[in-house]
Amino acid sequence: MAADFxxxxxxxxxxxxxxxxxxxxxxxxIEQCWIDCYMASDPSPALHELIRLAHSLRGSAKTYGLLExxxxxxxxxxxxxxxxxxxxxxxxxxxxxxxxxxxxxHSTSRGIPGSFPQAALPPSKxxxxxxxxxxxxxDDPAQxxxxxxxxxxxGYRVVAFASASALLAEVERARPAACILDIILADDxxxxxxxxxxxxxxYTTLPLIFASVRDDIEARLGAVRAKGRAYLTKPLDVIALVxxxxxxxGRMANAPxxxxxxxxxxxxxxxxxxxxxxxxxxxxxxxxxxxxxxxxADFNPDLVLLDLYMPQCAGAELAQVIRQHGSHxxxxxxxxxxxxxxxxxxxxLRNGGVDFLTKPVDAKALIRTIMVRAEHARQMSELxxxxxxxxxxxxxxxxxxxxxxxARARRSNAVLSVAMLDLDHCRTINEHYGHLTGDRVIKSxxxxxxxxLRGSDLAGRYSGEEFLLLLPACDRASxxxxxxxxxxxxxxxxxxxxxxxxxxxxxxSAGLAVFPLDNSPETLLLAADSAxxxxxxxxxxxxx
Amino acid sequence: xxxxxxxxxxxxxxxxxxxxxxxxxxxGGFIVxxxxxxxxxxxxxxxxxPDLILLDVMMPGMDGPGTLLALRRLPEAATLPVLFMTAKxxxxxxxxxxxxxxxxxxxxxxxxxxxxxxxxxxxAEKHGG
Numbered sequence: 001m002a003a004d005f006x007x008x009x010x011x012x013x014x015x016x017x018x019x020x021x022x023x024x025x026x027x028x029x030i031e032q033c034w035i036d037c038y039m040a041s042d043p044s045p046a047l048h049e050l051i052r053l054a055h056s057l058r059g060s061a062k063t064y065g066l067l068e069x070x071x072x073x074x075x076x077x078x079x080x081x082x083x084x085x086x087x088x089x090x091x092x093x094x095x096x097x098x099x100x101x102x103x104x105x106h107s108t109s110r111g112i113p114g115s116f117p118q119a120a121l122p123p124s125k126x127x128x129x130x131x132x133x134x135x136x137x138x139d140d141p142a143q144x145x146x147x148x149x150x151x152x153x154x155g156y157r158v159v160a161f162a163s164a165s166a167l168l169a170e171v172e173r174a175r176p177a178a179c180i181l182d183i184i185l186a187d188d189x190x191x192x193x194x195x196x197x198x199x200x201x202x203y204t205t206l207p208l209i210f211a212s213v214r215d216d217i218e219a220r221l222g223a224v225r226a227k228g229r230a231y232l233t234k235p236l237d238v239i240a241l242v243x244x245x246x247x248x249x250g251r252m253a254n255a256p257x258x259x260x261x262x263x264x265x266x267x268x269x270x271x272x273x274x275x276x277x278x279x280x281x282x283x284x285x286x287x288x289x290x291x292x293x294x295x296x297a298d299f300n301p302d303l304v305l306l307d308l309y310m311p312q313c314a315g316a317e318l319a320q321v322i323r324q325h326g327s328h329x330x331x332x333x334x335x336x337x338x339x340x341x342x343x344x345x346x347x348x349l350r351n352g353g354v355d356f357l358t359k360p361v362d363a364k365a366l367i368r369t370i371m372v373r374a375e376h377a378r379q380m381s382e383l384x385x386x387x388x389x390x391x392x393x394x395x396x397x398x399x400x401x402x403x404x405x406x407a408r409a410r411r412s413n414a415v416l417s418v419a420m421l422d423l424d425h426c427r428t429i430n431e432h433y434g435h436l437t438g439d440r441v442i443k444s445x446x447x448x449x450x451x452x453l454r455g456s457d458l459a460g461r462y463s464g465e466e467f468l469l470l471l472p473a474c475d476r477a478s479x480x481x482x483x484x485x486x487x488x489x490x491x492x493x494x495x496x497x498x499x500x501x502x503x504x505x506x507x508x509s510a511g512l513a514v515f516p517l518d519n520s521p522e523t524l525l526l527a528a529d530s531a532x533x534x535x536x537x538x539x540x541x542x543x544x
Numbered sequence: 545x546x547x548x549x550x551x552x553x554x555x556x557x558x559x560x561x562x563x564x565x566x567x568x569x570x571x572g573g574f575i576v577x578x579x580x581x582x583x584x585x586x587x588x589x590x591x592x593x594p595d596l597i598l599l600d601v602m603m604p605g606m607d608g609p610g611t612l613l614a615l616r617r618l619p620e621a622a623t624l625p626v627l628f629m630t631a632k633x634x635x636x637x638x639x640x641x642x643x644x645x646x647x648x649x650x651x652x653x654x655x656x657x658x659x660x661x662x663x664x665x666x667x668a669e670k671h672g673g
Contacts, residue, residue: 008571008657009657012656015559055602056557059559059560059652060557060559060560062631062653063559063560063654065653266558267558267561267578271565271566274566360575360577362569363569363570
């Protein structure tokens with residue numbers, strides 16, 4: 001394995017950050033020990049412990065390059081040793097000197113950036129929903145303006161250009177995330193294709209989408225040859241365009257895989273976590289395996305890395321406990337052990353494992369195995385929990401999540417808002433414009449929800465035209481603001497029927513319920529449903 | 545020159561363990577077994593079959609020199625090269641450690657980016673490479 005310097009430096013940095021975050025805890029322990037040395041009738045055990053803590057802090061601090069802190073800890077250690085040798089408690093003068101050394105420890109630690117109490121590893125970067133810039137080549141100003149306003153709801157800032165040269169000049173100045181090119185410009189039936197070719201030559205990674213009334217093979221081939229990533233016919237279906245843009249810009253990329261590490265050796269657990277973070281995966285370490293069920297519910301991992309031999313219980317037994325739960329049926333368990341007897345390995349796999357890694361484990365093998373397994377598990381579970389048409393959670397899954405979120409809110413004494421949304425006049429839309437159009441309207445609402453909801457929110461398709469939203473840590477006022485914002489945006493979206501002149505708007509009504517005002521999943525659903533009914537009764541297109 | 549692949553490390557501090565693992569596995573490409581104590585090292589050496597042992601000097605219970613003496617009594621470890629890790633690197637201290645039978649002394653704190661290199665250099669020197 002070749003030396004992996006830049007990555008190793010990154011890992012070292014992460015380890016260092018982890019150490020720095022723990023400094024307050026270590027100082028608190030030293031402080032407590034220091035007090036014990038004077039309070040206890042026999043100071044000897046506390047004194048030994050204090051020296052050990054100071055010595056350890058010195059070693060670690062210096063290893064991570066925190067020399068001042070290391071020196072302060074070393075000074076404390078040296079100052080304490082004479083006490084160990086003598087039988088009596090130190091004189092007041094010596095004692096205040098030692099006090100000073102402990103204080104010095106605190107003040108040097110305050111000078112270290114990042115040393116405030118927080119989670120042991122720095123949090124991985126959250127996918128922030130930023131607006132993407134898209135350039136549009138379209139010489140019909142009305143169409144251009146329409147598209148610009150519609151796409152804004154879905155996180156795309158569209159800038160329209162009437163001429164190819166203007167677009168080319170601007171791409172040079174400010175590169176967009178993608179370009180949408182109309183094919184017919186003025187009298188030139190293939191102007192858009194030529195533009196595409198030019199763009200592709202200079203900016204090979206810039207995704208191009210072609211849009212045109214032309215639907216013939218010549219235009220389509222031209223688009224393919226100009227390396228267009230999508231071809232849409234006009235009049236443009238906004239949702240189809242949004243989905244194409246999502247795809248070519250990779251915007252709705254996967255959330256990082258979450259790995260639960262069950263390993264009683266704290267240093268090993270930390271090491272695995274750092275490797276995982278380095279590979280772009282989120283993780284959590286569980287050193288007491290008996291808490292596994294609660295942790296699974298809270299953390300909801302894509303994969304569990306399980307040490308086979310732990311003092312509290314055998315990994316194989318724990319795996320069987322996990323498998324007892326139908327809800328974890330698809331959760332992959334990868335065993336870790338120094339065990340290299342193939343029969344024992346096989347026995348472990350039969351107990352619910354999906355793969356086996358032998359310790360000491362090669363970093364690359366660990367990451368590769370986990371990546372592949374987590375990816376498969378994600379794909380499978382998405383199939384099981386998502387509604388095919390909208391990509392939102394399906395009915396059973398969103399109800400499961402309601403139970404989980406209520407339990408979580410109850411445990412952390414937090415507030416949870418639940419919203420029931422129902423498309424207005426859905427039957428009329430289907431009858432008037434056709435079911436295909438009705439489906440598109442539903443898809444556009446789903447996509448808007450994905451766009452406007454926060455990362456921690458959950459959205460599910462409850463029934464044909466009903467959606468259930470779970471908004472953790474969101475009070476009634478905030479939920480109202482959020483839902484009304486979405487409602488207003490949705491009502492301005494122009495939907496297209498089958499015929500080119502059929503453009504219409506749609507709206508939804510919403511009902512809100514809040515935990516703990518309603519304090520069980522059942523009462524929350526009932527309350528949201530009643531509120532939704534009220535909204536409909538009072539004229540629709542509103543939130544109650 | 546025989547290949548240096550497997551290293552047994554004895555280090556009781558979890559923070560330093562993490563850095564050693566990084567330095568030897570990630571940067572150095574070695575196969576590493578970390579032990580928290582001299583006792584654990586004695587139990588592991590037959591099963592792990594290391595090429596070299598890295599031994600922390602200051603440990604609670606059996607310290608580095610004590611562990612070295614105990615290792616030398618085991619047939620699997622009687623002639624294994626041992627490197628001490630310590631903050632005490634005055635001339636006379638180093639001489640003392642070498643006199644106990646250590647191949648070399650590595651100063652703490654060490655640079656994780658160069659630890660593997662340093663160990664390989666000592667290995668090469670020992671084998672006249």
